[in-house]
Amino acid sequence: MKLHYKLAVIAACLAAGRLLFYLLLGNSATQPPPRRDQGPALNVVQHVRGRLVTRQPTAFRLLHRPVLNQQPRPLTKRRKKPAGDRIPNEPVFRLHTWQGEQWMHLAVVACGDRLEETMTMLKSVLLFTLNKIKFHIFAEDALQPQFETSIKAWPFSFRSQVDYNIYPITFLAGKPQEWKKLFKPCAAQRLFLPMILRDVDSLLYVDTDVLFLRPIDDVWHFLNLFNSTQLAAMAPEHEIPRIGWYSRFAQHPYYGAAGVNSGVMLMNLTRIRNQLFKNSMIPTGLRWEELLYPLYHKYKNDITWGDQDLLNIIFHYNPEYLYVFPCQWNYRPDHCMYGSNCRGAEDQGVSILHGNRGVYHDDKQPAFKVIYEAIRDFPFEENLFQSLYFPLQNNFLKTVHTLCGRLPQVFLKQVEQAMRKVYELRVIHIG
Numbered sequence: 460m461k462l463h464y465k466l467a468v469i470a471a472c473l474a475a476g477r478l479l480f481y482l483l484l485g486n487s488a489t490q491p492p493p494r495r496d497q498g499p500a501l502n503v504v505q506h507v508r509g510r511l512v513t514r515q516p517t518a519f520r521l522l523h524r525p526v527l528n529q530q531p532r533p534l535t536k537r538r539k540k541p542a543g544d545r546i547p548n549e550p551v552f553r554l555h556t557w558q559g560e561q562w563m564h565l566a567v568v569a570c571g572d573r574l575e576e577t578m579t580m581l582k583s584v585l586l587f588t589l590n591k592i593k594f595h596i597f598a599e600d601a602l603q604p605q606f607e608t609s610i611k612a613w614p615f616s617f618r619s620q621v622d623y624n625i626y627p628i629t630f631l632a633g634k635p636q637e638w639k640k641l642f643k644p645c646a647a648q649r650l651f652l653p654m655i656l657r658d659v660d661s662l663l664y665v666d667t668d669v670l671f672l673r674p675i676d677d678v679w680h681f682l683n684l685f686n687s688t689q690l691a692a693m694a695p696e697h698e699i700p701r702i703g704w705y706s707r708f709a710q711h712p713y714y715g716a717a718g719v720n721s722g723v724m725l726m727n728l729t730r731i732r733n734q735l736f737k738n739s740m741i742p743t744g745l746r747w748e749e750l751l752y753p754l755y756h757k758y759k760n761d762i763t764w765g766d767q768d769l770l771n772i773i774f775h776y777n778p779e780y781l782y783v784f785p786c787q788w789n790y791r792p793d794h795c796m797y798g799s800n801c802r803g804a805e806d807q808g809v810s811i812l813h814g815n816r817g818v819y820h821d822d823k824q825p826a827f828k829v830i831y832e833a834i835r836d837f838p839f840e841e842n843l844f845q846s847l848y849f850p851l852q853n854n855f856l857k858t859v860h861t862l863c864g865r866l867p868q869v870f871l872k873q874v875e876q877a878m879r880k881v882y883e884l885r886v887i888h889i890g
């Protein structure tokens with residue numbers, strides 16, 4: 460009897476020891492290592508082997524082993540991400556085939572003194588992009604040679620993944636002077652992109668005062684999330700309708716409860732060219748090129764924000780054609796200057812920064828200005844962490860007393876993750 464008792468006690472001790480061992484081992488396997496300052500690139504390369512094909516930046520990156528399309532195991536239960544910010548693990552790329560290769564397409568329209576701002580935006584694309592991209596730059600005559608010279612000054616390692624065309628400002632319907640006076644001199648040009656770029660299937664349009672804080676590849680993935688009717692994507696003009704501009708002041712129809720902002724607009728141009736648009740003028744529907752000028756004439760005395768208002772009117776009557784971005788993909792001063800009202804940016808960081816209201820060039824919102832100047836002044840081919848992120852982080856500390864600067868992680872989170880992703884795919888893979 461005593462022998463049986465002793466054997467049972469020994470077995471129980473062995474089982475408890477084995478359980479404790481597994482618990483400790485499992486905890487060490489799932490717990491991410493403590494964050495540490497980045498050492499020299501060589502030290503990281505020595506710990507990584509194999510090709511890294513991560514599609515989405517991770518909050519914690521285990522630098523001692525390759526990561527293949529997976530997030531680290533969460534430490535605690537995470538809140539489910541909004542549908543608009545989830546990117547499939549195995550996306551079907553809609554990259555436009557050009558000369559046997561696949562390209563993304565980005566369009567921008569610049570007039571007046573927007574050369575530096577536009578070049579800084581293009582630079583933010585180049586720093587983080589993962590696939591080849593073609594720029595479509597629409598500029599008034601005086602700026603065209605300056606764009607040509609500025610692009611040719613980029614280092615070859617960056618120019619090699621870029622193609623570009625520079626176009627004159629062209630309005631294909633009605634009188635050009637009417638379109639020039641609509642809002643800002645060039646702003647209405649974006650309305651005519653489906654008619655001008657007939658060989659382009661899909662396109663991302665952005666204003667000159669936009670900065671990419673993560674790879675443009677990530678916003679391009681949203682094309683894969685369009686349903687069978689959606690042909691464009693924009694973010695809301697405001698998150699809270701009761702304090703939004705359209706819901707309080709608009710004298711014309713607009714999309715949804717608070718309207719949409721056209722500063723970042725992803726377009727399937729093929730669908731736009733082929734679709735009929737419902738409207739308030741005729742019951743049968745009009746094609747895009749037939750719709751613009753009559754719509755302008757009907758509402759020209761009621762629109763304040765020009766082409767953006769016309770887009771809001773179009774999608775008011777055709778809401779099924781629009782995919783709505785989460786606010787962090789078009790983050791503007793309005794999202795923080797009246798209190799933080801973009802939950803997606805608080806959770807995941809800003810993906811695309813839109814410095815409207817001229818905040819890159821005055822001292823009203825220094826958090827925006829600090830990021831703009833950091834990207835503008837970053838020397839190409841320098842170390843991203845040492846020459847961009849760490850100085851940016853230090854300068855951002857000077858803005859924490861302001862409304863928009865009080866949450867540094869909102870502005871810096873995606874920048875850091877994008878740099879890690881670029882480092883892994885460009886430096887480690889090449890090494």
